[in-house]
């Protein structure tokens with residue numbers, strides 16, 4: 049199509065021209081219906097570039113633009129915007145604010161409950177896919193990263209820019225925008241911390257339409273809030289992260305225990321659990337455990353040599369292993385490719401699913417009796433799901449070297465996050481919900497109120513979600529919300545509400 053943008057700009061009567069062109073857009077996009085003033089404002093915000101403003105009457109709006117990740121949560125946003133600059137983001141935010149429409153940014157769109165769609169019809173989604181910068185300059189190793197990067201494009205970009213890396217999770221399609229503002233935990237977090245721990249600065253569009261920079265020296269309150277609760281405070285248009293040189297060699301391992309005997313699975317798990325309950329365990333060792341029907345799969349990485357790994361080899365300490373794979377001397381890139389493939393294989397896209405988690409601190413580790421009860425439930429309970437698993441992501445290490453109020457992310461004494469994921473062909477049933485809830489409640493020793501939860505694994509059945517996601521940081525967040533976004537423009541039901 050014609051480049052409306054440059055045409056209008058070079059015209060002396062740009063204003064009149066733009067109006068005329070907007071009318072054209074109106075006819076084309078609304079098939080006869082006139083745009084309302086909110087829609088006109090949005091069209092102008094992206095310089096009347098039709099491809100970057102999508103309204104619900106567009107063909108394929110739901111499948112191409114709304115793209116709900118979890119099919120349980122399908123909504124019709126007022127528009128999906130695809131800005132290319134911070135100025136455009138600011139203009140879009142101003143349109144929403146003037147028209148009292150709620151806004152959420154979207155980066156990878158991988159929130160478990162599609163939080164970026166705002167959880168009702170008629171919200172505004174600002175999709176950050178055009179913000180794809182990955183740049184490492186100078187000798188400091190500080191990377192400038194656009195929030196439209198997925199973890200996959202981030203890893204590839206950092207590799208080509210001088211073989212750098214940083215801590216983050218292992219799903220290739222998770223966006224850095226949501227990840228870095230909520231937490232960002234992965235295999236190398238035991239050495240480097242969470243993604244938000246290596247954030248040094250962010251550019252963010254706030255509710256009054258200002259584009260501001262936040263760091264420990266500039267707007268430090270906002271910087272504190274957006275490292276853990278960013279979605280409630282604005283739209284990050286650029287991040288800066290401290291990167292490190294890629295590890296020289298990585299070992300990836302998988303130990304599978306396949307058995308129909310619950311006691312066999314439980315005993316292997318207890319042995320594993322005892323090892324990871326060690327608060328001073330070597331940080332170079334990182335592991336996750338997946339429990340499925342008739343199987344416990346222990347996998348992970350060791351950031352060091354084979355000789356060193358032999359001291360920590362989980363395979364020698366866990367009984368009843370039926371299959372072992374240990375791959376040594378992997379490059380960083382090869383290790384990340386393996387991790388991406390593994391996560392893609394366990395989390396299919398475009399399904400109905402339920403996910404729920406709880407943070408297990410070193411002080412609240414389950415007893416052996418609780419583990420027995422959990423395994424009995426997981427292996428014999430009616431799941432109602434075509435595909436379910438329980439996952440334990442073991443952290444500790446560098447993640448716990450910060451205090452719980454160092455940033456809005458409160459989880460600094462966590463041994464592991466325990467989560468249950470259950471997919472199905474149709475909408476998540478009551479049977480599935482009960483199965484998931486029961487598993488979570490069991491590992492909590494039936495004392496749900498005493499446990500926090502990771503905001504990155506959102507679940508709409510979570511009771512008092514804000515208290516669970518932010519713990520003792522919630523009051524400060526609510527005060528800051530009242531200062532930066534008093535009308536709750538950046539809104540979702542489980543977001544921070546103004547004090």
Ligand SMILES: Cc1cc2nc3c(=O)[nH]c(=O)nc-3n(C[C@H](O)[C@H](O)[C@H](O)COP(=O)(O)OP(=O)(O)OC[C@H]3O[C@@H](n4cnc5c(N)ncnc54)[C@H](O)[C@@H]3O)c2cc1C
Nearest residue numbers: 153155156157158159195217219223225226227233279284
């Ligand atoms: C398959 C899968 C695997 C996962 N694995 C891990 C893991 O290993 N470790 C881990 O820590 N987490 C993991 N997560 C959780 C994931 O980190 C969070 O769900 C994260 O918020 C997703 O980010 P996103 O950009 O893809 O999501 P989106 O849905 O785009 O965004 C999520 C939230 O962040 C907000 N947001 C997005 N971009 C911005 C921005 N630029 N500025 C401000 N707010 C923004 C959105 O408004 C929304 O509220 C996983 C999730 C999935 C689905």
Ligand SMILES: *[C@@H]1O[C@H](CO)[C@@H](O)[C@H](O)[C@H]1NC(C)=O
Nearest residue numbers: 254255256257258260531532
């Ligand atoms: C917007 O809010 C920021 C942060 O509170 C403030 O510095 C700035 O002056 C405000 N801008 C306007 C136009 O009100």
Ligand SMILES: *[C@@H]1O[C@H](CO)[C@@H](O)[C@H](O)[C@H]1NC(C)=O
Nearest residue numbers: 322323326327328329330360
């Ligand atoms: C915990 O791990 C450290 C480091 O690997 C080890 O030296 C120590 O013996 C372990 N403690 C226990 C109780 O296993």
Ligand SMILES: *[C@@H]1O[C@H](CO)[C@@H](O)[C@H](O)[C@H]1NC(C)=O
Nearest residue numbers: 302304306370371372373374
């Ligand atoms: C063991 O695991 C490897 C790699 O995951 C797989 O290729 C192989 O088929 C498995 N072997 C058995 C006996 O399950």
Ligand SMILES: *[C@@H]1O[C@H](CO)[C@@H](O)[C@H](O)[C@H]1NC(C)=O
Nearest residue numbers: 315317318319322415416417
């Ligand atoms: C739990 O069980 C494991 C494995 O059977 C055992 O090694 C451990 O000592 C038990 N823990 C307690 C606290 O009894």
